Each structure stands twice: as C-alpha cells, then as structure tokens.
Amino acid sequence: METSSEKPPQNNSQFSSNSLIQDTSKPKTSPTLLYGGIAVIVLVLIAIGGYLLVRHHKHQIASTTPPSRQTSQNMQNITANTSPTPVISPVTSANVDQTLNNTDTTMQQSMNQVNSDLNDINNIDKSQDSTNNL
C-alpha cells in the first residue's frame, strides 16, 4: 500500500513511452517476426527430426526382419537335419522291423547273461559252509 502511494502511475506511463521511443531508434527488427521465425525454424527442425526418426525406424524394422526369418529357417533346418532319437520311439511301419530285431537281440543278450549268472551260482562251493571240520 505504501509503495503504490510513493510511485504515481504517471511516472510509469512516461517511462514506457520513453522506452518505445528508444526501440524505434534501433534497426527495424520486429519482435513478432523474430519470435515467429524462430518458432518456424524450430517446428521445421522438429518435423525433419521426426521424419528422419520415423524413416530410420522403418528402415531398421525392414532391415532386421529378414535376418530373423533366416535364423528361424536355419533353426528349422538344424532341427530337421539332426533327427531326435527319443528313448522310446513309437513303433511304426518304418521302424517295426528294426525294433523287433533289436528287441530280439536284447532278449538274447539277457538270456546269455542269465545263463552265465546261473552257471556262476552252480559253481559256488557250498561245502565251504560245512561245520563238520570245526
């Protein structure tokens, strides 16, 4: 309240009118035009940046997609070339002959082992457990 009473409005209007007079004495560069120009340049730069960004992104997507497909294809090829051999493969027309043949071999090997084991059992000297001589 005291400040407004000390500085009358007339002094402010005089000061502003003086400053306008001083601006007109400088070279003719309109602030509106100056700010407008700057704004336009900024907008243009943003637009260019955005365009370049979008273009770069599109190019990146376009350039990365084919190798990805290629990798996938390679994996399929690897999978295809190394045919998996499951522990118990289903019996099919393609492998039934081999399966029966292998099974027959396995059975024969098992019976041979059984015969060997039974011979070992027969050869155990059970008289070693006699208590007659003690």
Place this chain on the structure above:
Amino acid sequence: MKIIQHLAVILAMSGTLFLGTALPVFAQNFGGQGLIRDVNKWQNQATKSAQQQQNELQRIIKRSDSLITTRLIRLTTLTTRVQNDSRLSASEKSSLSADIQTDVSGLTALKAKIDVDTDVTIARVDEKQIITGYYIYAMFEPKVRLLIVLNNLQTVTANLQALVPQIQNLINTLQSQGKNVSQLQSLLNDVSSQLQIISTTLTNDTNTIQNVSVTTQNPSATFTQVHQDIAQIVRSGFAKIQSDFSQMRPLFRQLILPNSNPTDTASPTGTSTITPTPTQ
C-alpha cells in the same frame, strides 16, 4: 644219677636230630618219592595242557581269519558284480549293496572279536558263527546272484510289455487300412500271454528268494526251484516270444512294403515317426 640224666637228654636230642634228617630219606625210599613224582607229573601235565590250549586257540584264530578273509573277498566280488550290472536300477543296486555291506560289517566285527579271544571254547563258538551266522556260500551269495538274475529278467520283461501296446497300435493302423492282421494279432496275443506268465513267475520267485535267510531250512531246495522256474518258464517264454517276433517281422514287411506311402508311416495315436525335414 646225674650222669644218667645227662646221657638221656643227649640221647633224646640226638634221636630227634636223627629223625629230622633221616625221615625224608626214608620217605623217598619208602613211598614219598612216588608222591613227589605224581605232583611233578601233574604240574607237567597242567603246563602241557595250557600250552595245548594256547596252541589250539591260535589255530582257531588263524583258521577263523582265513575263513573270514575268503568270505570278505567273495563279498567284494559280489559288490563289484552288482555295481557293474547294466540292467539293475539304482534302488536295486543300493538295496543289494546294503545287504552285502551288512555281512561285511558283521564278519569284520566277528574277526576283531575272535582275534582277542582268550578262551578256546568261546573261540570255537565264534568260529562256528562265521559259517552259521552268514552262510555266505550256501545261502547269501546264491541269494544275491539269483536276485540279480530275477531283477534283470524283470527289467527285460517290463521293456517288452511296454512294446506290446505300440505294436498293437501299428496292427490297428494296418487293420484300419483294410489289411489282414489276424496272424499278427494272434502272435502279439501270444507275446502278451507269455509276458504275463513270465512276469508273475518272476514276481513270485523274487519274493521267495527275498525271504530266504540264515534260518531257512534247506535253502538249496528253494534255489533249485527258482532255477527250474527260470529255465522252464522264463527261458521257454522268451524263446516263444523270440519265435513270435521272428514270425511277425515278415508279416509286417508283407503288409507294409506294397503300400509304402507317406500316410502309412503315421502311427494311429498321431505320434508319427520323427523324420527329418528336408533342408531347403
């Protein structure tokens, strides 16, 4: 009078001295010598007997050590046999190895006891325990080896039983294609039947063998029976299955080869054979 008294005393003392020194001589000459001889003889006999007892104890300890060592060697060989078996499961190996280890520990402890035995009678009882407490040759080793055989046969049987439904699926597929599978079906039925008989026999025999212990009367009879089961039922059953397979193979070839098209290779369950995709 006094002279007579003195003479009498002197005579009495002389007589006493004479008797004291001369009596042992008389005793030796007239019967005492035999008594001394007898005492000496008894003493010698006692010493000799003690020495004989000591010698016998050492013989028992030495023989016991030998008996235990040979048994421990058998058990070590048996452990190696179990561990190197390719068909026994981990649990079967663990169970059999634990049984063997129990006997190894028992015999080792018995050896330690016998080595410090001081009484022949106790040592003899301990020595007998090496045999009657374990019967390594007559009972334990045949038992473990038969269990190995039975477990192996059960594994093979289980694998064959897992194969049967897969072969059945293929037969069903061929039948759905209008093929005559009656012979194949008959052979597969026989395979299933044989496997069932084998499986039942093996299960019963395994239970019988597991119940054999040191208290079993005549375990040899049990072992002989299991031997016969393996020889007559299991072995002949496997032989029949092998024969069935050998007959099935040409039948499958006959049904499959003339129509070997891609759809034929598909199994009826939809799990087709894994075939490699051609490389592009």
